[in-house]
Amino acid sequence: MPIARAALFALSALSLLPLSTHAATPARKTAAEILKASPATDWRPLDPQNTLVMTVNGQQVIMELAPAFAPEHAANIRTLAHEGYYDGLAVVRVQDNFVTQWGDPNEDDKEKARKLGTAKPKLPAEFSRPLKGLEMTRIADFDGWAKVTGFADGMPVAADPSHNQAWIPHCYGVIGAGRGDTVDSSNGSSLYVIIGQAPRALDLNITVVGRVIKGMEALSALPRGTGDMGFYEKPEQNVPLQSVKLLADLPQAERPQLELMKTDSASFKAILEARRHTPPGWYVHSPEYSNVCNMSVPMRAIAAPQAK
């Protein structure tokens, strides 16, 4: 630690300090302890059909699609990636504390705009899905923006039982499909990711398609655009997007070897509860509260499969 006084405890780090130092809290398992004890059956591999590997500015970003929430958009993005639509496009917008957005810089120029291939130019709005039929791991605490929150299929979820609606809230790292003034004007060719405080007022106003599971720093640390709404003002400011590949299209040897904790597992449920309390040690106060946008789904590296 280069700076003793700077030993600000990291929320994302998981403390293993002795329980006895946290006088206000009875002995309970910390998220780190639960993680360490989690059985292999509480983890799942990446889904080759729903994982995208993006290279932007030479850095790797791994994204997971959410077909349970936006099936038409997920299918279209899968097609766009499979056919190489995104390869060679660019990040065109970075608005501080809001979004990083990528797409075709020539989208508005009919001659220069890239062709969508076999992907659909027009899709229905997929702002929410029925809550019924969705297996959710619920968070006990009140959210404010939604009556119910939790996780399903690896995604954060917000829901309104009285309207039978469920949706992915705009938490940090969540990816949505840019749209114009009409609700059905997104097709997945231009995507954005949240890089600041969750702008939950976007919820139910735009189609969310998934989330970044690794490599956010390649999208969050980019220079902010100085134009209107954070768009880069000059074409040379655009950040090159080398490629977006469907995991299924990558040779085995090139696939990231990662596992995600299942969000319907006993371990994940225990971690959600553990995170309502600050871990013992550095903390002197516990909020006894948690919020869906302050939670993350554990991920871990695994050994590459042996060549046959």
Place this chain on the structure above:
Amino acid sequence: MPIARAALFALSALSLLPLSTHAATPARKTAAEILKASPATDWRPLDPQNTLVMTVNGQQVIMELAPAFAPEHAANIRTLAHEGYYDGLAVVRVQDNFVTQWGDPNEDDKEKARKLGTAKPKLPAEFSRPLKGLEMTRIADFDGWAKVTGFADGMPVAADPSHNQAWIPHCYGVIGAGRGDTVDSSNGSSLYVIIGQAPRALDLNITVVGRVIKGMEALSALPRGTGDMGFYEKPEQNVPLQSVKLLADLPQAERPQLELMKTDSASFKAILEARRHTPPGWYVHSPEYSNVCNMSVPMRAIAAPQAK
């Protein structure tokens, strides 16, 4: 607009679209309309004794101290800035979706560590202040992390009336004083700013000293550190911090000419209410909710005073 499909409405932009397009919402003033109509008396200049002008990586960051919440830290930071303590130090840590932190890279080396001058090496913890006596503009909605939220003296505020406590919540742009394992181990020589989703579990666990009012992009877009807790691993990765000056110490001609909306003004109260509803136009759904960490205090440029 370079990308039509990309016309994702910016939350920070203020819509002036006709009210008639937003069928679900009765005619009410938008935040933009309230801002436009605000009288001059609802604005205040920067306070020369509580404003710091930092130059980091050649970019300007303007910060406002919060002596109403952390009087000892504010006074110490004022002294440190006045005596040039920060000049030539560095950003040493950038942890994605958490904090950017600056201080003395040699802090732990007794010989090389910079001297504190007349500033105090040791201060009391100032995690909260009494709620009584604090004039707050309250937010109507439930927060989850705190029983009461709002704004006071230009700062976001969270409070617990049953414990007579008020504090500045860890919203995006809020600045705190790094500390070690003991609660009274901060003195303002190392500071951090929140660059992601509000890590509200830090509230009441560390001393908050103010907030960035302009130039966040100079701190939020820095390369993330790859070491433990986001520290830069090599000294040459540290980002140079050229200077931190108290506004009062800058010649009039070099002072940023800015005004902030008074958070106890009628205009600000009306904006807090307006922001509970999405503006008409692009939005089709309104949350009818707001959260203290999704709010910002309006700021505007003013003409420089005429030389006498």
